[in-house]
Amino acid sequence: MNTRRSSFPLYFYYFGLIALLYLPIVVLFLFSLNAKTSLSFPLQGLTLGWYQKLFNSPAILHSARNSLAVAVGSSLAATVLGTMVSILYLRYEFRSKNLLMALAVLPLIVPYIVLAVALLILFSVVHVERSLWTVGVAHTVVALPYVVLIVASRLAGFDASLEEAAMDLGADYPTTLRRVVLPMIFPAIISAFLTAFTVSFDEFALALFLAGTEPTFPVYLFSQLRFANRLPIMIALAVLLMISTLTLVFISERIRRVK
Amino acid sequence: MRDGGRRSAGGWGLDRRATFRFLYFPPILWLGIFFLLPLVLMLAFSFRANMSGELFQLWTPTFSQYAQLIKAGSYWRLLGISALMALGVATAAVILSYPIAYFLAFRAGERAALYLVLLLVPFWTSYLLRVMAWKLMLGTEGVINSFLLYVGWIQEPLTALLYNRNAVMLTLIYVWIPFVTLPILAALQRIDPSLFEAAADLGARPFYQFTRITLPLSLPGVFAAFFMVFIPTVGEYVTPLLVGGSSGSMYGNIIQDFFTKAANWPLGSALSMIMLVAALIFVYIATRIIDLRALFE
Numbered sequence: 001m002n003t004r005r006s007s008f009p010l011y012f013y014y015f016g017l018i019a020l021l022y023l024p025i026v027v028l029f030l031f032s033l034n035a036k037t038s039l040s041f042p043l044q045g046l047t048l049g050w051y052q053k054l055f056n057s058p059a060i061l062h063s064a065r066n067s068l069a070v071a072v073g074s075s076l077a078a079t080v081l082g083t084m085v086s087i088l089y090l091r092y093e094f095r096s097k098n099l100l101m102a103l104a105v106l107p108l109i110v111p112y113i114v115l116a117v118a119l120l121i122l123f124s125v126v127h128v129e130r131s132l133w134t135v136g137v138a139h140t141v142v143a144l145p146y147v148v149l150i151v152a153s154r155l156a157g158f159d160a161s162l163e164e165a166a167m168d169l170g171a172d173y174p175t176t177l178r179r180v181v182l183p184m185i186f187p188a189i190i191s192a193f194l195t196a197f198t199v200s201f202d203e204f205a206l207a208l209f210l211a212g213t214e215p216t217f218p219v220y221l222f223s224q225l226r227f228a229n230r231l232p233i234m235i236a237l238a239v240l241l242m243i244s245t246l247t248l249v250f251i252s253e254r255i256r257r258v259k
Numbered sequence: 260m261r262d263g264g265r266r267s268a269g270g271w272g273l274d275r276r277a278t279f280r281f282l283y284f285p286p287i288l289w290l291g292i293f294f295l296l297p298l299v300l301m302l303a304f305s306f307r308a309n310m311s312g313e314l315f316q317l318w319t320p321t322f323s324q325y326a327q328l329i330k331a332g333s334y335w336r337l338l339g340i341s342a343l344m345a346l347g348v349a350t351a352a353v354i355l356s357y358p359i360a361y362f363l364a365f366r367a368g369e370r371a372a373l374y375l376v377l378l379l380v381p382f383w384t385s386y387l388l389r390v391m392a393w394k395l396m397l398g399t400e401g402v403i404n405s406f407l408l409y410v411g412w413i414q415e416p417l418t419a420l421l422y423n424r425n426a427v428m429l430t431l432i433y434v435w436i437p438f439v440t441l442p443i444l445a446a447l448q449r450i451d452p453s454l455f456e457a458a459a460d461l462g463a464r465p466f467y468q469f470t471r472i473t474l475p476l477s478l479p480g481v482f483a484a485f486f487m488v489f490i491p492t493v494g495e496y497v498t499p500l501l502v503g504g505s506s507g508s509m510y511g512n513i514i515q516d517f518f519t520k521a522a523n524w525p526l527g528s529a530l531s532m533i534m535l536v537a538a539l540i541f542v543y544i545a546t547r548i549i550d551l552r553a554l555f556e
């Protein structure tokens with residue numbers, strides 16, 4: 001069925017759609033190099049000035065650092081908790097097993113606005129002030145399903161005979177987990193961590209409700225959207241962030257392919 | 260590993276039980292406190308009469324919020340409109356992505372991995388900025404208007420492109436396309452190639468092969484993709500905020516308003532509960548139709 005002639009329309013369609021998908025991003029990129037402040041055509045000469053200004057804008061860099069801290073913290077927590085759930089689900093028999101699994105993947109189907117206001121109520125009721133911590137907690141909850149799905153599918157690929165062998169040789173169960181199970185699923189754990197990281201780093205719908213006086217990058221970006229003269233700098237940072245995200249994704253894919 | 264050789268079966272049974280507690284309590288507590296409890300509190304708030312008094316106090320449960328919602332048709336209409344928008348967005352995204360997934364699964368050959376990454380790059384770009392980019396595309400001084408003015412097809416910039424529901428839907432379709440391709444691709448890749456050989460041996464034409472083998476076997480992926488877009492789109496509030504203007508707002512925006520500007524948490528909670536229950540019913544029906552577990556293998 002693979003004749004070259006019949007593939008041509010599909011090639012055409014693929015590259016046409018790719019062009020459409022990249023068009024807005026290219027437009028953004030152009031504005032990050034445009035000498036004019038207002039985001040309108042025609043463009044007015046090339047400049048790297050916005051990138052320069054970016055490194056003299058402590059508030060923007062500060063928000064990017066906040067996002068980084070939240071993303072690292074929440075994805076670490078989500079990875080640990082999600083790995084625990086995966087091991088429990090695949091290596092133990094207990095009554096609330098399916099309930100635990102359902103609870104761990106349910107955040108995937110609760111609309112973010114609902115979770116955002118629900119957490120806002122929780123933190124307000126117990127008088128926890130909103131901060132990067134509260135954003136991080138929310139991100140841990142929404143990243144957990146991704147971790148569980150990635151780690152559990154890798155763990156399901158190994159049967160328990162290696163663990164039984166380790167225990168027959170005298171290892172206790174915690175040692176077996178540490179020396180046998182964790183190394184086996186390690187690529188999935190790294191990939192899960194990076195996925196959780198990208199979920200958190202760019203997340204806005206929850207952060208808008210839960211960030212206090214310290215904004216994450218998307219929250220700060222949103223607050224600046226109405227100031228036209230700030231936009232080119234924000235776009236410049238976003239371009240840099242996009243490049244770093246891509247690097248992360250490439251690393252994550254590389255690691256995931258290790259089987 | 261401790262030395263001392265083998266221990267009795269009861270011995271490792273004990274570590275396993277201790278390990279169980281160690282593994283069980285952190286996730287169950289985390290999800291209980293930060294996922295289940297907030298939703299329960301939200302449910303409780305939806306039965307509160309008003310915001311007066313302390314946030315944390317006992318109140319007499321009342322149905323007044325729900326009564327008010329049922330009476331006011333505008334909320335239901337907006338929920339209906341949001342669901343229709345999500346239906347349109349999810350359908351369009353699936354239809355536009357299917358040929359891409361098909362191309363990557365069967366025709367792209369050795370470069371399939373590269374083409375896939377190329378497709379996913381936009382998805383890893385800042386969400387807010389991708390939405391912003393559409394503002395730059397559709398605005399009166401944007402790409403489309405500048406182009407049309409330059410070519411001379413129009414004399415005045417078109418204002419109807421931005422700040423309405425169509426702009427919201429267009430932007431969302433754009434945002435979702437790369438994401439939607441993944442489950443469809445996964446389903447297509449799982450089809451056993453020998454089925455095509457068998458069909459060809461029996462004289463089936465390519466089109467017949469597609470309608471009788473490829474399409475039916477890829478349907479779980481198609482449904483999954485649909486639901487993965489539909490649920491978050493019904494609850495969307497950020498995109499309408501940026502490109503929707505006053506006429507493009509969605510159900511999520513009224514929830515947001517009741518928790519920020521209007522500060523009417525009980526009514527906002529009731530609205531959220533309705534959306535949550537609708538989403539859960541919807542997903543329950545979805546899991547009756549498709550086996551979601553098949554997607555993550």
